[in-house]
Amino acid sequence: MSQNMMSTHADSPQHASFCLNRKAAVLVAACCAAIFLTYSLKYYTDKREGLQVQALYVPGTLNSGPPTKPATFAKVIKAATQKPGTFQTRVEDLKSSGEAKSAESSQLLRPPSTAHQQDQDEAASSASWSSVYDEEDEAEEAEVETEEKTAPKPQGDWKRRLPQVIIIGIKKGGTRALLTFLNAHPQVVISGKEVHFFDRKYDKGIEWYRKAMPYSYDNQLTIEKTPSYFVTQQVPQRIYRMAPGTKFLLVVREPVARAVSDHAQSLSKGKTTPFEEKAMLDERRCAVDRSWSAIRIGLYSLHLTNWLRYFPRSQFLFVSGENLVANPGQEMEKVQDFLGIQRTLTEKSFVMDETKGFPCLREDQGSVKCLGKNKGRSHKPVDPQIRACLAKFYQPYNEKFYNMTGINFHWEDRET
Numbered sequence: 001m002s003q004n005m006m007s008t009h010a011d012s013p014q015h016a017s018f019c020l021n022r023k024a025a026v027l028v029a030a031c032c033a034a035i036f037l038t039y040s041l042k043y044y045t046d047k048r049e050g051l052q053v054q055a056l057y058v059p060g061t062l063n064s065g066p067p068t069k070p071a072t073f074a075k076v077i078k079a080a081t082q083k084p085g086t087f088q089t090r091v092e093d094l095k096s097s098g099e100a101k102s103a104e105s106s107q108l109l110r111p112p113s114t115a116h117q118q119d120q121d122e123a124a125s126s127a128s129w130s131s132v133y134d135e136e137d138e139a140e141e142a143e144v145e146t147e148e149k150t151a152p153k154p155q156g157d158w159k160r161r162l163p164q165v166i167i168i169g170i171k172k173g174g175t176r177a178l179l180t181f182l183n184a185h186p187q188v189v190i191s192g193k194e195v196h197f198f199d200r201k202y203d204k205g206i207e208w209y210r211k212a213m214p215y216s217y218d219n220q221l222t223i224e225k226t227p228s229y230f231v232t233q234q235v236p237q238r239i240y241r242m243a244p245g246t247k248f249l250l251v252v253r254e255p256v257a258r259a260v261s262d263h264a265q266s267l268s269k270g271k272t273t274p275f276e277e278k279a280m281l282d283e284r285r286c287a288v289d290r291s292w293s294a295i296r297i298g299l300y301s302l303h304l305t306n307w308l309r310y311f312p313r314s315q316f317l318f319v320s321g322e323n324l325v326a327n328p329g330q331e332m333e334k335v336q337d338f339l340g341i342q343r344t345l346t347e348k349s350f351v352m353d354e355t356k357g358f359p360c361l362r363e364d365q366g367s368v369k370c371l372g373k374n375k376g377r378s379h380k381p382v383d384p385q386i387r388a389c390l391a392k393f394y395q396p397y398n399e400k401f402y403n404m405t406g407i408n409f410h411w412e413d414r415e416t
């Protein structure tokens, strides 16, 4: 009888529905747990990399460091537009292009490609990019005083800030000259040493990077230069994750002259192989050795392709290395306009060192400051036939670069 009752109860619709509900509840709980675990894992990964906060930091705001906790996009826009002393931010551009929004999901970043597929393939095939820039090819540090050009006042808004502007290259383009000139501007503070955060020291975390920056006031821009960034594949994505509104200065120079300058640096460090031998696989066939880093760095269109996957062209200023020597005042006016700072540096700020043929800075007290002896070296002349081979080799890459930047640098018309 009781067995009868039990079986009747177990078969009852209430019991069936009870079991169903229980199964559903277990399923929902399992799903919740899985989602929770996934997000926790992601959160801690982000936090470790120091990116959680940085992804939403729009560095166009001169006077605000990154928010201390993740903010909504609307808040960032408000902060960027409300604070006084901002330079022309790309906040509105970011808003319309949806870049900043996509930054909210920084881990999923895959900005739409703007580059030609063939370029991308070739760019992607440079799996050895990180090694394009060998340690032994290290750009040279120069004797530039860095911090505290303004008397340090450790109060209020005197603090270390992440850079809003980065000179990403190119090696031997005149990056040290550009940084030195910018350092003379009262609205700029620089990190004199090459920081190499995004290519070599990324695992040290974003706070390490911030501490590597000089102190600055609200109305000053922090600028660092590391020329290897331009040719290192992971760098654009990492900077995008830190601050998608970062502005970039790229000093470019005719690629054969750049390679010769690069090689001159190696010679100064005791290397002896002649340039011609390094550059050519087979002289008779005019076959260039593109695996040599000094050659490879000059393929500007390939490297830029990688950057344009993450940043619009408007965030770059392409500085002519040649014009920075010939007309520094004119080139620096463009730079200051791009950065949204006053045109303090003009033609009058420079004086030509006639012996070396390079411009030096005229300082307030009437003295003149030139770059160190490692800059503006004399170069051995290159065999004209080999120079012609190299010029021919670079020509299609140069043309592509002109198209990408919208600037014709006329390198093919140059003698050197």
Ligand SMILES: Nc1ncnc2c1ncn2[C@@H]1O[C@H](COP(=O)(O)OS(=O)(=O)O)[C@@H](OP(=O)(O)O)[C@H]1O
Residues within 6 Å of the ligand: 138, 139, 140, 141, 170, 171, 172, 173, 174, 175, 176, 177, 227, 260, 261, 262, 264, 324, 325, 358, 359, 360, 371, 374, 375, 376, 377, 378
């Ligand atoms: N004002 C001034 N003074 C001296 N040198 C100048 C200047 N402006 C540009 N240049 C050119 O800068 C070249 C060095 O480039 P970088 O500073 O980018 O080199 S590095 O990548 O940091 O090693 C350097 O290359 P070399 O001529 O081979 O020495 C110069 O051609």
